[in-house]
Amino acid sequence: MPRDDASPPGLRHTQDLFYALVTGAKGVVHEQRMQEPQLGELQSIIAADERLSAVERLDIYATMYFCRLRDVLREDYPKLRACLGDDAFDDLARAYLSACPPTRASVRDVSEKLPGFIEGSQRGPASAGLSELAALERALIEVFDGPDTRVLELERLRGMSAQDLVTLPLSFVPNHIVLRVDHDVDRLWRAIELGSAESAICEKQTTVLIWRKDLVSCFRAVDALEASALDLALAGETFGGVCAWLSEGRSVDEAARIAHEILGRWVTDALIASGR
Structure with a gap:
């Protein structure tokens, strides 16, 4: 039977919406706009209070999500990070996580596709050298x-x-x-x-x-x-x-x-x- 529009969303539907909002590369506000047909459900899923709206509360999770995975990438690729600098590395991490989101629960494999991502998304000797440096760091893992x-x-x-x-x-x-x-x-x-x-x-x-x-x-x-x-x-x-x-x-x-x-x-x- 189709779900009654007045009834709360199912667990799987809630999980999918939560994941889409939290992991979006451009932030919760942007992803919320992209999920326009489901916006009416947001308040029923995430409770607001006098301090934070539902979007603001989700944004905390989104920040934590990115920071945790970025820290994994920093730990796995210290030489690449030192070569690029913190700001450029964080930009790379954000682009990479958007294009290659984790597919397994363990963070061990979060960084496995980064060398190929660098090779495929950039051109020139410098970027090729960086992708090979990343491949070396991944091989050490x-x-x-x-x-x-x-x-x-x-x-x-x-x-x-x-x-x-x-x-x-x-x-x-x-x-x-x-x-x-x-x-x-x-x-x-x-x-x-x-x-x-x-x-x-x-x-x-x-x-x-x-x-x-x-x-x-x-x-x-x-x-x-x-x-x-x-x-x-x-x-x-x-x-x-x-x-x-x-x-x-x-x-x-x-x-x-x-x-x-x-x-x-x-x-x-x-x-x-x-x-x-």
Whole structure:
């Protein structure tokens, strides 16, 4: 049966109207005008008193809603915020939350689409560099929440025979991300920490390795040689296979030295799963 116009709105209808009014990008007053057919219901949903009207009371919730989610974005993207400045970051947060409102109850995923939003809504090298900086910050969150895995320890590596090393599978821990970007985000990150980010965005194809070691999210840029070795390892190549690839155009001793340096770095960084 259709609802009697004189009866109070149902719970779902009330929730939908409340959400639309509170989360509107341009504020409660603007959203109230957009909800014109339902305005007569507002007073029956939100009680006014001698101090505040229904709209004013809703506006308090709207301010709290934005501030809470903005604070989540600030916490997730401290380097991006430092690079942009507070006012520009807050403008970005408001535009982002309007275009990509949360779809889950947890605030953990509120910021997950921000790198793509920056990339899609702005143009030019500076904005591209900022979207890649945001992608790096998001990746640090992702690896921190990854599963725990037993890693290959340096002591065990040193005790392996030559044959064991040749057949060693280079299985990376699941809580790692390889980020390939067109700007030197590593340099930009360091410049932000030194307070000189204004002219630090420069075009440079960069491979960034992000992972968690113990309870700390880490990252570093890798050079072209290590990046190629990384691709081989992630494709399922053994340590012996990486050594064979490195021996092309190099002496056996030099290839072995480089391969051991790379493997030692990965093991020290707690990137290789133990396999047992």
